[in-house]
Amino acid sequence: MSESAEAERHRPAYTLEDDLGPDPPSIEDLFGGDLSELSESESEASLFGDGDREGLEASEAPSELGKENGSNDDCDSDYCPECISKPSKKATTIPRPSFTVSSTSLTTSAQSQTSSSSPRQKASNVRRRVRRQRQKALARELWGTEPSEHARDVVLRRSDPVKVGFAADRFAVAKGAHTGKPGTKTDLVDATRVYSLKELQAQGFRHIAWDGITPSPILDEEGRVIAALCGRPQTADYVEAMDGVFNAILSEGQNVPPPLEGGHRRGGFRAYNIGVAMGMGSASPVALDNKSMAPVLARLVGHRGVRRLAAYQNAAFALWAPRLHGEYQHAMDDMYQEKLDLPQNFPGVFSAATFNFGGDVWTFKHRDHFNWAFGWCFVTALGRFDARAGGQLILWELKLVVDFPHAATVALPSAAITHSNIPVLKGHQRVSFTQYTAGAIFRWRENGFRTEKQLKAEDAQAYEEAMRRKDSAFQQRLSLYSTLEELLSSEL
Template identity: 30%
Template sequence: MLANSLPIAADFNSYGMLEDTSGYLTRPTRISGEVSKREWTLEQLCGEGGLGFELISVKEGSGPLPLIDKNNKVFGCLAPPPDNDEKLASDLNEAATAAVERERDGKAGLLFVTSEGDHRRGKYLAKSDGISLGGGQTRPKRIYHSKKTAASLDRLRHEHAFIKIAGHASAVFAHWSPTLFKYYAETMDKLKMNDPSLQFNFSNSIFACVTYNCGPQTVAVEHLDWLNYLYGWCAVTSFGCFNYKKSGHLVFWDLKLVVEFPPCWTFLFPSSYLRHSNTCIGPGETRYSFTQYTAGALFRYVDDDFQIRSDMEDYIRKEAQSKQKDRINSDLNIYSTLEQLQVLYNS
């Protein structure tokens, strides 16, 4: 992968992420007054008279495009589909699209409430599935769904297309951020050992939760996924029928970058920290996405010896908070440089 990669140099210092965290999550105040509900076209961002964002194009047959910060740290990556074969990618795109369109119909499967069609990320249907912690939960558990929706999600979990996409995203994660991936793996292993009843979505993926963004026109507005682990990577795979040269780009507001995002490509990046969105798609086009992620609260729960902070005695909570501050500094080196990856894979 390294030999065929085309790095994207960004005006970004990942060490600065330290300033906006208490240890596991982005500070909510960071998004105060910043989140916009407006959808943007490619021309408005990159065209003449636009906002001056830089457009990153994906060349046919391209290898991975790692995001590199000022210190040569890899803090994200856009990866081609599994096998990087045009015909196989087209088949995978068709299969994933057909599965979501089949289950999106309430008669056949997924049932949506109003908040799952008009939310802070945009106006499109979305359904999450997997292990969560927060909102008053006393322990990690799978997100509750009605019997009909649960059956629909189970069918999606057994779709070959999503099994392949899930495993591919996890493998890309392991390749481009091995230290971070190891932290995920060790934490999830501890979580499963503590509670063997927890069922992960995909046996070949490191992530605890997924969201099926069912569109039919999935255009996210500027937002942060601030409940995810701050330094963690979120894996987003796009699919559907849209012209990726003109629409559906991934927009990084902090980096002033707009990146082409072809169907069945996967983008991994710290979605909790980097404000992001998509460009509009054309009339009659469809765009969906499959997002994998892990809540920051799960890492904190494991590091706190499987306890919820609100349930701790005061002195234990203070000790946990002190330990949390100490571990922030170790997170500064959780991303790898290109040189470190070259040494690792050439040794």
């Protein structure tokens, strides 16, 4: 293999430079339509799927909406489409939870590495850091990191909460709450079995006839938002853009090898991950090597519609779980500061994404237990199928079965909640796209960019402290969830 070919093989499939090049996407490109002509209420509704606002009581109406110039002078969020050029004052106000390691310990590994580097390497690292900081600043300006206050008013007050008879205190996670548990034989009995809606209802499941648009947070017994039916933007061309994403995944799927006989533990379809992961013996986060599939995944990650979808997932995360989103942001910032050579799929807080190919994607009963235990995985369904007759999302511990239409997005703690799908009807087509972050990345970061084995060998005292932290980690992670009352009152 020539040097140029070898270099191209190791080139990240997609970087922020690809996305924020000479012609960066505008907010209209990301969310659709000419937002400059919309009032704030209309533009926020189009972003989050508010739909018809008729009948909104005066006491519920957001203040300062519909001003003649279409902007809100009181809005200090870079999330708002009308105020997108304003730097966010709130973006830095989310405190690091007490269980995260101090900045001093976080930089220990980086300092030791830099001290042994050559002057040329040091200069290269500085240039990379400056470039990444510049890219990050531009990405936040364009994509947004936090919802504006009138987004909360328009979206949260118009949401339709789903309350369940389950508390997140009962999540089955590994000690230290970095990862989940794969599930017992009882949890996963008949994991590959096809269930019908009628059968599930007979077992006591509640059917949520979701339209895929109305935002619906899922509240546990304590009122915590533990998952969310996020919906989709209401701009005129968003569904058309998602049609394009579906067609692209379907088309690229022709280049994907057929699924293995019997499938994998998630289902009988081909699934490929791209981005950064950690686990299975790796000592630090690594870029996933997809070998022959790398060109296919690179094309999909660079697809304008996929980038727009990824932006919406990130924005919805910031709206429904701001503390959790903030912890993801801190973790990703620290990871990319420590590992400058790692690629980034999209501007946002997720380290990896999955494309599920095949046209007949439905998952077996499973948990994604390697993901961060209390973290959220964002899933978007795509295809041509009747969502009332197939493709429903089953959330087993919550006893819910949810209609999951094309272009709709759902957020759930996939490491802790067992989930699966009902297959779509014969002749119908369905694929999906997800974003997530491995729990091992959070553990590595908390250990000062070391595995537990490395930490024990290098610093026995720090290792003992890390082991003690595991006793309180469950409750500390649990506190990252918000209540609907907090979101409505902005008390975060």
